[in-house]
Each structure stands twice: as structure tokens, then as C-alpha cells.
Amino acid sequence: MSVSLFFQLLVNGLMAGGMYTLVASGLTLTLGVMKIFNFAQGNFYMLGAFLTFAVSVSLGLPYPVALLAALVSIALLGVLFYWGIIHWTMYQGFFSTMLITVFFSTIISQVSLLTFAEQEKAIPAVVPGSLVIGEVSISWGKLLVIACAIVIMIVLYYFMKTKIGTAMNAAAENRDVSRLQGINTTRIFWVTMAVGCGLSGIGGAVIAPVMGANLAMGSNVFMRALLVLMVGGMGSMSGALIAGFLVGIVESFAFQFIGSLNMIAILGCVGILCFFRPGGLLGQPLPVPGE
């Protein structure tokens, strides 16, 4: 394999991995804090990409505005979802709320199918050209995506260190005890929902200039995010970070060698990993009410 090809594959893998990390950390955050498995996470990712298209191409505003718009509006959608539905059904337990997110995601994907139709929306590159070192040439756009993903993860890391982040951790640990300590768990829940959904939304907005926006991207990324959860461990942020990039890189290299069979190979590897380390690389098996 030539050096150029190696770096191409590595950058592609890191770029995809960054997206998996963002979606998976949103998923793992809501799962850890609220004990909700949000199936709509992938759809929010897709909506983020389409919003970027709407703001930056249809309205003609600069890209950073589109990024912010995607983050804010998807976070707002998450909060609405919480106050409209989840808040009133959380008492029913894990399974019912999960089903609600399943059908909410079905509604979103069907509505977007009717609205956007089955066409690919291309968004012009933010930074044209590519970085050339010797014979290796990597487009700036892809590097920007990786950088954005890393910056967002760092911001998330410091957010979790703030007072509200600590309160989130406390609520994740034990909901009732944290309420006794004077933490307003309802507020924690809607903030968690906003952060979790916002992560997906901004993920879609970040990737849009490179990959465009299409309807299948949501379910594709969601499937990989599930793998990331299994590899990294449920409820573990650092696990999601490492596993996200790992899955992205492995997928990218495997595609070069075995083509579209790569997903099967990855799924097999994940199955074997689960056999030896059921909690994932870093996480502990998540305690489930009643287990």
C-alpha cells in the first residue's frame, strides 16, 4: 500500500469516526443520565445536515451561522421532544420510552422523506483545496471535520466538569439520591436531552460540506453508533471517543481490502469482543432497573 493511500484511508476513517463519536456520545449521555435509548439520534444527525443545507445554500448565510443554527435548533427539538412526550412517559420505564423514540424517529424519517424527497443535497466546501505534503494530498475539508469533532469533544469534556455536568453525573449515578441532594432532576433531564440531540445535530452540520445531505445518512450513522456503544461500553464518554475513532478507521481500511463485506467483518469482531469484554473496552455493564 502506498503512503498516499494509507493517509487517505486514515483521514477518511478519522472523519467517519469523529461523526460516530459525536452521535454515540449523545446516545450514551441520554442512556446514562436518563436511562433512555434515543432511536431518533440518527435522524437528528440527518436533520442537522439538511438544516445546514437550508441555511448555507438556500438562505446564503456563512457556514459558521449554519453550524450554530443546526446546533441550536436540533437541541431545541430535543427539548421539545422531552417536554412534549418523554417527560410524561418516563415513569413507564425503559422499554416504553425506547418504543416512543423508535416511533418518533419513524415519524421524522417519513416526514423528511416527504419533504426533501430522495435527492442528495450538495453543500459547497467550506475550505477548498487540499493539504499537499510530498505525494500525500488530503483535502482541507476532511481535516476540518476531524478538527471540529475533536474540538466539540473537548468542549463536551469541560462541560461535564461544570456544575450542571456534575449534576448530570450525579443523576446518572442515582436519580433519587441526587434529588434528595437538591438537584432539580427534571432540569437535568431536559438539558441532557438538549446536549445529546445537539451533539447529533452539529455532527450532521459538520459533515455536510464533505458528504452532502441525504436521507440514508441518519440510519447509517446510527448503526455505527450502536457498534461504538458496544465496543466502548455503555454510559462511558471516553469509551465512545476511543471506540468511535477505532470503528471509523477499521471500517475505512477494511473497505479497501474486502469491499462491502467490511460491515460483516466488523460485526463479527464486535461480537467476539463482547464475548471477552461484555462491558466494552472501558465501560462497566450498565445497571438496568430490575436486573
Place this chain on the structure above:
Amino acid sequence: MSKLTKITLGIVVILLIIFPLFSNAYTVQVAITTITYSMLGLAFAFSMRVGLPRMDIAAWWGVGGYTTAILMKDGMSFWLTALIGGLIAVIIGAIVFSIAIPRGMMAFFIFCMVLSMAFYQIYGTVKFFGGWSGIVNVPVPTIGAFEFIAKRDIYYMGLFFLVLNGVVYYLLYNSKIGRAWNAIGSGLKLARSLGIDVVKYRMANVLIGNFFIAVAGSYFVGYYRAAFPSIFSFAAGLNVMVYLIVGGFSYSLAGPILGALIATFVPEYLRVKAEYQVIFTSAIVILILMFLPFGVIGWVDQKVRPWLSSQKWYSRATKSA
């Protein structure tokens, strides 16, 4: 079973038998799909009894379907392929679930989702399964010289399978193993403290479910006479839950069947446009989960029945029955 339940059950069975004689081909076709989904729903409710929400229904459904499609093209009898498909699902399931089930509900849940997607990918990419365009022109199921080619005959075959499923599940629920499952479902720690081997009983439950799901897959391919990956996709497996939610989780036998009846025929007769039908169903399901958490049957049981028994004419009528 009380006398009233027996009478109701008898009426329902008679209605199901004479129903295709009075309806057109399209309605019968919808009924065939409903029957398939009822079978899948029964299997799903079956595993909910031991507290395992299984998201891998589509995978095993596909195992049955593809076994039937491949073997029937080689000239094997339909009934034999259904049996073999079931057994293959049990054998693969025994290997796969021996990893997942000891790890608890959450690991099982995610594992099943990944499994479902993996099977979908395998059906699509491996040449043996015919790729994304699938296997078509599967022969017609037969008994002797009789061919199951008319919609009505296929409906009766499905009804046979459905009744078989129902009877087996009913007997299982009321046996010793069924009581152990109930114990596991109502409290894992409690069941363990009673000396029930949770992993073993859960394993038995899931594998029996696998067999019946695969048989449902064989039946569907026998009717559809083609098998391709998109039938057995992860999203198709999620559809099964609609029926269970509409019917009610805690009603393992009546829930999926009644739910399937309501959820297929009500949108059909409200003449909702096809592209809005998914949105309509999903919204209804969310509303049911919010306001009728125990499903339609649960609502009847908890609200309508007490109201009825407070009425004089109802108590008089039930006494004389």
C-alpha cells in the same frame, strides 16, 4: 378459562374461518400479512415474559424465509423446509445467545439490534443469498397434489400456523416452565432467590421463540414466493411492536393478535393516504403509549369492564350465559 372467555374465543375462531368467504382478494391479502405479523408479535410477547425485549425478530424471520426459499428451489417440500428453517434458527440462536443472554438485559438488547443489522448485511452482500435483489420464483407450497396458490388457501394455511403457535404458547404459559418464566419476568432477583436458573430459562424461552419466528418466515416466503433483504430489515422487525403496543404488553396471547387486527384494518378503512400511513400509525402508537400504557385490552380490562359490571343489564346477561 372462564365460560365467557370460551364463548368469545369460539366466536372469534368461527369468524376467522368464515371471514375469507365473504371478502375480496385484497382484504384476504391484508389478512395474510396480519397473520404473519401476529405470529411475530406472539414470539415477541413470549420473550417479554422473561424481561427480554428482542430486537432481532427480523433476523430469525429471515433465517426461516431464506431457508425455505433456497431449499424449495432445490425441490424440497415446503413443510420440511419450514421445519429445517426453524431448527437452523434454533442452532444458530443457541450459539449466538450463549454470548448475549448471560450478560443481562441491556447487553442482550443492543446485541440483538446489531445481530439484526448483521443478518441484513449478510443477506444483501453474500452471493449465496442472492444479493440485494434476493431470490425470486420460489415454487408453490403443496400438500400432495394440492397447491397453495389461491389467496384464500394461503390464508387458511396461515391460520393453521397461527392457531398452532397460540396453542403451543398457551400450553407453555400454563406449564411449570411457564410459571418459572413468569417469576423471572416479575422480578429477576426474586426468581433467582427461588432457585430458578435465570440464564437457562431465558435461553429456552428465546430459542423456542426463534423456532416459531423462523416458521413464520417460511410461511411468509411460501405466500410471497420471493425473499429479499428489505423484507427482513431491522425496520420491519420494529413494525412488530406496533401490534403489541396496540394490543397491550401484558396480554401475551390476545395482545399481538388483536393489536395486529386493529393496526392493519383501521388505517386501511380510514383510507389514509399511503405516504401518510406510517406517520399516522406512529403517532397513534405514541398516543397509545402515553395515554393507554396497557394497550387497548388493558383499557378494556381496567376501565370498560368495571363500568360494564356496574350496569344492571350486563350482569344479568353474563349470569344467564
